[in-house]
Amino acid sequence: MGKLTIKDIAREAGVSITTVSRVLNNKEEGMSQKTREKVLRVMEEVNFQPNKLARGLVTKRSNMLGLIVPNISNPFFPELCRGAEDEANKRNYSLIICNSDDQSQKEENYLRLLQEQQVDGILLSSKNRLSKTSKNQLQSGKIPYVLFDRGEEASNQSGVFLDNERGGYLAGKHLTDLNHTQIACMTGPTEIQNSQQRLLGFRRSLKEASVQLPQSFVLIGDFQMESAYRLAKEFLQNNTVTAIFASNDLMACGIYQAAHELGIQIPDQLSIIGFDDIPLVTALIPKLTTIRQATYEMGRKAIELLINEIENKSSEGVVFEPTLIVRESTKKLKRGVDI
């Protein structure tokens, strides 16, 4: 026998398919308790599993959501996905996860695919501004979507973002509060807004403390460990700083390696502060001081917004505040000390 349908249940229970459909959807009104129980019993007996595709075809609701991340292997995203999945599941939605590798081409393909799969909404963490094609794709489909992790200025589009400027500011302030005056900064790719914002905030805090940030102390990284290692190694061989702010934790790891190989002690000779607070960062020795994003919560919230938008058509953005997590990789300098 193939899969059972409501027809089979109806026949077995001696009622019409309408009635079966009614108990399936918990329609309270108008139905004798007896009938309902009879149907339920039959369903139970045969372990009936309604076909959601068929339902979706008529209700225009698939109860599926798309989630596009740059790369799930980037340790920043699993937590986010987890938050998203938990919230989605709680609200009876399933999550289709896609990796765009920050390529517009892939992003656009997935956007189209997801719409063909009739997802009810899309959660999108796109590199930067949406490509025109992506935007068209999204809007022509009239599909609710919320953006995550990257800003879209002056948009009425709902989204979940971090106050990156504030994060950069906190990092810089922490360092200047510890009396550091010779500070370098490793940013992410310049075309990514998040990088820019973090650098901006960082600059602001240094300025407040009257600390200079020479242009040559701003290293342009790419958010990866490997290149951060190389950049840092070269930089540290030729320059003297007492602290570095890495725009994300992965790059901070690379800096650890470089310092280690050069025999530079953290935090005694060099303070390092990261950004993100990815889980494994507590495994570093010494433990990394960093700026935390509430990643799980952001994933959860993003889904919440998305579902609200789907169900009520209401829509608003949320900006999360980063927090400073002081661990062991930053150290207070005696006032006026230069190494």
Add this chain to the structure above:
Amino acid sequence: MGKLTIKDIAREAGVSITTVSRVLNNKEEGMSQKTREKVLRVMEEVNFQPNKLARGLVTKRSNMLGLIVPNISNPFFPELCRGAEDEANKRNYSLIICNSDDQSQKEENYLRLLQEQQVDGILLSSKNRLSKTSKNQLQSGKIPYVLFDRGEEASNQSGVFLDNERGGYLAGKHLTDLNHTQIACMTGPTEIQNSQQRLLGFRRSLKEASVQLPQSFVLIGDFQMESAYRLAKEFLQNNTVTAIFASNDLMACGIYQAAHELGIQIPDQLSIIGFDDIPLVTALIPKLTTIRQATYEMGRKAIELLINEIENKSSEGVVFEPTLIVRESTKKLKRGVDI
């Protein structure tokens, strides 16, 4: 206007819906080039997106696959998911990802949910043996599935596994080859078969080298960093060993912490070898020597098997071989040295 359907395309192009369906499905036979082009043009113009739910309803193929992992936040799994997603996408399938937290209850719920969503197959990484309910669920639905990462003895069920015994053996052999004779081992939970297998192989290698493994040197961990730290700290305060094998990298991280706090130098006073080779492990100082699983490739292969099973009904298991990755956390002892 609502979403466009093949009806609209048919009307616009002045053909029947059958014809539209035909070009949609690239049916070569019988259709003038002119008609095909006309239809394609119309589709192009309005950016037509066929409804896959409707198609699935008739073809009995949703082109969706379910992937159940214990927890995507465990750094072992993102790589796997990535491999799975890439392969799925290449073959035109989408992936619904679910976190079971190793709870049978959640696993069963997801299994049911996925079947109701009409996924074409399921990739399942279950804690241990499948619960009876899960098994029933899977079999009553007649849904193709492949198991991942954990064994199911004497089953004709296809799956993708690692030779964990061999991995444990390699770890032990590496240590004895380096002349270590006082060795401890931190395992995962005893009820997880993988743990057992790794320990078994480890024991075998020590035996071959005539090295004792006292019962008190076998620490039962839980694959987490935190408890590994606590276990290791207590153990290292009261015992003298020159090497520890951690059954996964996360626990190795915890041991690093403990050693660090006790002032024990790695690898000079203590060699550590891990298991898995999760990405961030190269960020540890010194870099961790470990047993590598080809995680991405396993994810890819698992999807390949699953799709084969779906499409050809053929089915076979694959066992991957672990490899030893020597980095900096293990050190050769002079023969006959005891500390």
Add this chain to the structure above:
DNA sequence: TTGAAAGCGCTAACAA
């Protein structure tokens, strides 16, 4: 309180 019937958007015989 219940059921008959239409139809969601698509595919697949079968006919022409």
Add this chain to the structure above:
DNA sequence: TTGTTAGCGCTTTCAA
């Protein structure tokens, strides 16, 4: 080479 028609499994008027 093309079209007509009957469903896929479900929900939803509308009628009884």
